[in-house]
Amino acid sequence: MYALVDCNNFYASCETLFRPDLRGKPVVVLSNNDGCVIARSAEAKRLGIRMGIPAFKIRHAVQQHGIIVFSSNYALYADMSARVMATLEQLAPAVEVYSIDEAFLELSGIPLPQLQPLGERIRHTIGRHQGLSVCVGIAPTKTLAKLANHAAKRWPATGGVVVLNERARQQKLMQLVPVTDIWGVGRRLGKRLAEQGIRTALDLARCPPERIQKQFSVVLARTVRELNGNACLSLESIPAPRQQIICSRSFGERVTDKTVMQHAITTHAWRAGEKLRGQNSLASQLSLFIQTSPFTPGEARYSNQATGHFPTLTADARDLLAMARRLLDCIWQDGYRYAKAGILIHDIAAPGCQQESLLDSPARERTDTLMATLDNINQQGIGKVWLAAQGMEAHQPEWGMKRQRLSPAYTTRWQDLISIG
Structure with a gap:
């Protein structure tokens, strides 16, 4: 026998969990850049708020019914x-x-x-x-x-x-x-x-x-x-490694400066590297894409992508970020208002799939130790460490998402802990 356990209205329920004053009220959660509705409380569903509807189309309903709107709080x-x-x-x-x-x-x-x-x-x-x-x-x-x-x-x-x-x-x-x-x-x-x-x-x-x-x-x-009751799908207690890893994001504000774009794509490359190392894998290729918005009338459109190959399989953040910057140099064009960029890691393999030189082994061991230390610091909440290529504003980048209705990180940030007095 198998059981499927599913949280009810999960995102909306997380938002009301620490706000008892909102229980029983209609609540919706928006997607990246506060674009579309991606979660609804039971009360919002009863009002007819549809999944995926753009936020601007429910403005009247928000005012009429007192709907509480939140930005996505992924943490x-x-x-x-x-x-x-x-x-x-x-x-x-x-x-x-x-x-x-x-x-x-x-x-x-x-x-x-x-x-x-x-x-x-x-x-x-x-x-x-x-x-x-x-x-x-x-x-x-x-x-x-x-x-x-x-x-x-x-x-x-x-x-x-x-x-x-x-x-x-x-x-x-x-x-x-x-x-x-x-x-x-x-x-x-x-x-x-x-x-x-x-x-x-x-x-x-x-x-x-x-x-x-x-x-x-x-x-x-x-x-x-x-x-018909014939079990064909077994339990996968250990998820299979992903064959592709993509990290992309629409910008909260249009990007026109190449330095700002470098900070964005290197941050995406850093995050992709964390996912790659998290599943104990290595990559041989990295692709980068940048694009303007296809929906803004009157704006010049441009989109392009490029792919680079690593000499040896790697999960080193320094290799990934350096490749991302080189690819950006190949496809960047001045004069455009860019709306989105992303990193794709593919041709993923497990360690040991490539014959290494004896001279490379000590360097690989030092690299693995360094990356494991950085990941551990960031995952344990000790602090946030990043490479200088990501820019000094990596915590709150100017190209970051619009999240004007973001709730506190009640469980993961000391300053957001609820105080009762």
């Missing part, structure tokens, strides 16, 4: 997510962190009569320890666990916990769920399935997997088997 969300996952690891034999607000649990060896009480215990413990509400779906496969979680969220009468261990109950639920709500089936694929009369999850479950594989894909055929 707060990441820290609360880590706390939830740590709690889950104490409650289940094995945990797969699926996303910032979702996790699969592997429940081998737990008797069936204990599954419902376990789900209730998970809800109670996270609510007590982290102050967040979660829903729990439990079933014989990960796809069915996703469906069970969907039911737990949709129907309050379930109490936030649904256990689908009986085939009759699984089929009853699948008959109520549109095929587009199945894990991995989006609108485009759902439209193709509907053309063949497959409109509900039960319709898909009754299709022969061989036929689905021939007409669509092996992935969808695997989904059909999972809907």
